[in-house]
Amino acid sequence: MPRLLATAALLALATGAAAQSRQLQLYNWGDYTSPELIAKFEAETGIDVTITDYDSNDTALAKVRAGGHGFDLVVPSANYVPIWVELGLIQPLDHSRLPNLGNIADEWVDVAWDPGRAHTIPWQWGTTGIAVNTSVYDGDINTSDIVFDPPEELRGRINVVPEMTDVISLAILNVGGEPCTGDREILRQVRDMLLAAKPHWLSMDYDSEAKLSANDIMAALTWNGPAMRARLNNPPVRYGYPVEGYVVWMDSVALLSDARNVDEAYEFLNFIMEPENAALISNYARYANGIEGSEEFMDEVMRDAPEIVVPAEHLPNGVFLPTCPAEVTDLYSQIWTQLLR
Template sequence: MKNTLAVSLAALLASAGFAQAQGVVNLYNWGNYTHPELLERFTAETGIQVNLTDFDSNDTALARIRQGGHGFDLVVPSNTYVQTWVDEGLVQPLDPEIVTDRDNIAPQWVDVDFDPGREYSVPWAWGTTGVIVNTSVYGGDVNDLDLILDPPEELRGRINVIPEMSDVMSMAIYHAGGDSSCTTDMDVLRQVRDNLMAAKPHWLALDYGTVDSYAAGDLDAGIYWNGASMRVRLQNEDFAYGYPRTGYPIWMDNLMVLADAQNTENAMRFVNFVLQPENAALISNFARYANGITGSEEYMDEVMREAPEINVPEELVAAGRFGQACPQEINDIHAQIWTELLQ
């Protein structure tokens, strides 16, 4: 009887532990990018608790997952990294029995080059990378990368550049005359290296989480994302966002389920959850980026609809270029330039 009771108790505890494990999902996402209400709403609907951990760059996230033993179920890489995650077997295909609402993805974001047919990913948010400027300090053209690469005196020492290699390298390549972020033109790449190294002494920092620093007036210009720039402007109306005429990146961050996820079914349920327009709108209302989900606009804050950071001026639309995944030999050259810049 005693042994039977012990076995029964052990089975009960094991079952309880299993149930608890099934009641969580672990999300690995960019910092300051996830609306708390989104997670609360998912838990209220499903009973599944979401544990959120932040990363600060695509390279950081990729390195962490490659190491293994991370405990995450979901990750949000940018489009230029998606194929690497797939090729290295770090993510798994979406389960069509659970992720049933991929029809909500806007048509232009379905058959994308980085994940044809959306076998592995769904949109989280998309946007542009450009220039942010304090117009009370600088009164000239904001659509000019020379504000960062050859800054006027009033901005020197007051500039921050996001330390995201693919964004910064792409903008510098376009500025140097490259027709693609993956250019093999060594003259262009040498010019990029020289331009960045010459500009760096005029920068104050290479940092990510700077919304509050801009809003407080601690920074006056930088390379920044459109949604983050909008968040700055809503706190300090002196700031404006510019689209460099020489070219600027268009990107999309994407939600994916990790191959070694411990809570796969819960992860798939979360993926389907963010495909609902009202939930996708929460992502946009918090981070101030578009999301790629049809019908989400009607749930977005009014301030999003006419925002200059979201609506590209017609004459600058053609300067936007969607990011590419470069061949390894080109990535190696970019990494060499980037490593030198960060030293």
């Protein structure tokens, strides 16, 4: 009898330990999640968070569509959210489980890509533009010609972030087209311009920040967050807003339809809508977020940073990307494939 009791006690302890082990699987862009945020969430909730990185919207979409991933939350860009919804890969949110939903800033609530925030909540938003080391080039940096028709000083010293939608959209704007255009003549101009420009680029990868910081490159087509981080390391780096048009975007968090840790996911979603916690995300990656009141918790350098607060004269040139029709995306993919050869 004592042996049976001891065995039962051990089983009870093991079952209790298993019940107390709470997990969350976050699938997010690389170098985009604040370690301080995660540490705080784990300490307050007892939930262990595992982060898996991806490098593009297409990578994330393909991975989840393939199944067997085990992720609970994903962070797609706005123009991809309708695709995730249409494919049934993310589930509608139960707003009754998100008491902090009222902290979302008004302009980010009833958004075109997710009306009423039925499926997502804000993570961060920013722009895609041009970063330049002004110690080498003292000309106008507010033009995408820096990358698509580089001045002599910058040739062979440029990095382009390999995100198809951003690069092709900036190129379309450069030649006077509209985002998601299927105009074959416009797209021919875009293809020819990109293929002519590529020999003047040093690289196509995601690490513009490190390269700009170390003076390994002198210009980049990149996002505003890495540009700001590079400037803090290397003051001559400046961020330009192309007069031809630049991209405005928002990444948002969604609950996957096959998520296993749903309760934990809701706790995390509600947690990151606390202004102080949203500020931790921004302080790490150097982007704005969509949570009202988070500004007062941000680092001082964020308050008036030109990479975060778009100068008034450049506001009219920002373009929020729509979701392109599949046939248009196919045309872009053809151009992209040629560019990557």
